[in-house]
Amino acid sequence: MSAPEFSTSSATGSPAPAPAAQASGPAAAPASGPASASGPPPPPPPASGRPPASAGRSGSLLALLALLVALGAATAAGVLWQRSDTVGREAARRLQAGDARTEQLETQVRQSQETVRELQARSAVLESKLTEALGQQAQLERMYKDMAVESVAAVLGDVESAVGLASQQLLVSGNVRGAIVALQDADDRLQRINQPEALGLRRLIARDIERLSALPAVDVAALALRLDTVAAGLEDLPLVAGLAPVASPDPLAGHEAPEGARFTFEQLASTGRKGWEALLAELSQLFRVNRIDRPDAVLLAPEQQYFVRQNLRLTLLSARLALLGRSEPVFRSDLDRAAGWLRDYFQVEDRRVSGKLAMIEQLRTSAISTELPSLSDTLAAVRSARVARETSTE
Numbered sequence: 001m002s003a004p005e006f007s008t009s010s011a012t013g014s015p016a017p018a019p020a021a022q023a024s025g026p027a028a029a030p031a032s033g034p035a036s037a038s039g040p041p042p043p044p045p046p047a048s049g050r051p052p053a054s055a056g057r058s059g060s061l062l063a064l065l066a067l068l069v070a071l072g073a074a075t076a077a078g079v080l081w082q083r084s085d086t087v088g089r090e091a092a093r094r095l096q097a098g099d100a101r102t103e104q105l106e107t108q109v110r111q112s113q114e115t116v117r118e119l120q121a122r123s124a125v126l127e128s129k130l131t132e133a134l135g136q137q138a139q140l141e142r143m144y145k146d147m148a149v150e151s152v153a154a155v156l157g158d159v160e161s162a163v164g165l166a167s168q169q170l171l172v173s174g175n176v177r178g179a180i181v182a183l184q185d186a187d188d189r190l191q192r193i194n195q196p197e198a199l200g201l202r203r204l205i206a207r208d209i210e211r212l213s214a215l216p217a218v219d220v221a222a223l224a225l226r227l228d229t230v231a232a233g234l235e236d237l238p239l240v241a242g243l244a245p246v247a248s249p250d251p252l253a254g255h256e257a258p259e260g261a262r263f264t265f266e267q268l269a270s271t272g273r274k275g276w277e278a279l280l281a282e283l284s285q286l287f288r289v290n291r292i293d294r295p296d297a298v299l300l301a302p303e304q305q306y307f308v309r310q311n312l313r314l315t316l317l318s319a320r321l322a323l324l325g326r327s328e329p330v331f332r333s334d335l336d337r338a339a340g341w342l343r344d345y346f347q348v349e350d351r352r353v354s355g356k357l358a359m360i361e362q363l364r365t366s367a368i369s370t371e372l373p374s375l376s377d378t379l380a381a382v383r384s385a386r387v388a389r390e391t392s393t394e
Contacts, residue, residue: 155193156386159201162186163382166208167375174326174369176212183209183375186382197385204378211373218368223323226363230338230356231316234309237356238347312341319363326369335364 166182169175187205190198319334339360346353 152193152195153386153389155189156382156389159186159189160379160382160386162189163205163375163379167379170372170375173324174372176215176217176372179375180209180212183212197389201378201382201385204381208373208375208378215370215372218326218370220323220326220368223363223366223368224320226359227316227320227323230359230363231313231320233352234313237309237342237353238350239305239308239345240347308341308345312338312345315341323368328367328369331368332364335360339364 162182162185166179166186169178169182183205187202187209190202190205315334315338319331319338322328322330322334339357342348342353342357342360348354348357
């Protein structure tokens with residue numbers, strides 16, 4: 001309670017002069033010493049300040065005020081403590097969230113670093129492969145430049161071979177289609193090199209292709225198929241040397257007497273007449289008169305008949321080869337010989353023999369070759385261009 005007392009004293013301000021008066025009393029005492037000795041002492045001065053009741057009330061008020069201030073301070077301190085605790089919790093929560101976010105970011109950073117390292121490794125591999133590819137490309141370019149000079153001469157050599165093959169197809173076998181295919185191949189090769197000297201050669205080749213395409217087409221396959229039809233079934237054709245007797249009708253056939261018929265004189269006479277006719281028919285088959293231009297055709301032995309058929313088959317095969325080779329004179333000669341063999345050694349009256357003769361005659365009148373153009377000019381031009389290219393290269 002010293003604080004309230006100190007506060008009361010400081011509030012009144014009267015106790016300060018009281019000690020001074022007390023201190024002045026002794027000091028003044030010696031000065032008034034003679035006077036007191038002569039008379040009675042003076043009365044004490046009255047005490048200054050407020051009465052004691054007022055001082056007690058002021059102290060209570062001050063104590064109450066101090067208590068209120070303390071309570072307000074405690075309340076304020078509690079509120080501040082609560083707020084600081086809330087702030088601390090929020091800060092701790094945010095700190096934990098920041099730590100988790102930091103760990104997540106660190107994980108992402110590590111993953112990003114690993115991805116970057118992997119990408120760097122891949123980039124290094126790709127750079128090495130790119131460097132290798134660039135080296136190979138440069139090497140290929142050098143090789144291409146080295147070969148470009150020789151490629152034109154090589155292509156001209158191939159074109160010369162193709163034109164020579166086309167000329168051979170025309171001269172040897174008359175194969176127009178094969179010659180056109182060979183010339184088209186030569187034109188494609190000249191188109192790929194795209195050189196000035198190739199333009200004139202392409203014009204010559206285009207002219208030859210147009211001339212060959214304008215020729216009439218000969219269906220060699222159909223003619224060969226008809227020849228194969230003629231050659232088929234030669235074993236079944238009847239030979240002149242193997243004439244069979246002409247079958248005569250049986251005079252007794254269809255005239256049998258009904259069962260249970262009575263025997264009469266007329267039946268006996270009819271039966272005798274029929275028997276006599278049958279005897280005459282049998283006797284007439286023993287002698288036959290035929291007109292044969294070549295008697296040796298009838299005198300063929302059985303083993304010679306086999307060779308006749310085989311010789312006819314070989315003649316037809318020779319005609320087929322001449323057809324494929326576009327040799328028209330040989331083709332016609334073989335057909336004439338085959339027709340002569342059919343007329344001399346086979347029965348012309350037979351329907352099969354006459355049919356084969358008619359087919360051979362149709363084949364004989366078919367044209368199997370035409371006048372073919374020459375490719376010598378084109379071949380000479382290609383050869384000259386190749387020689388000139390080789391000379392300029394050297």
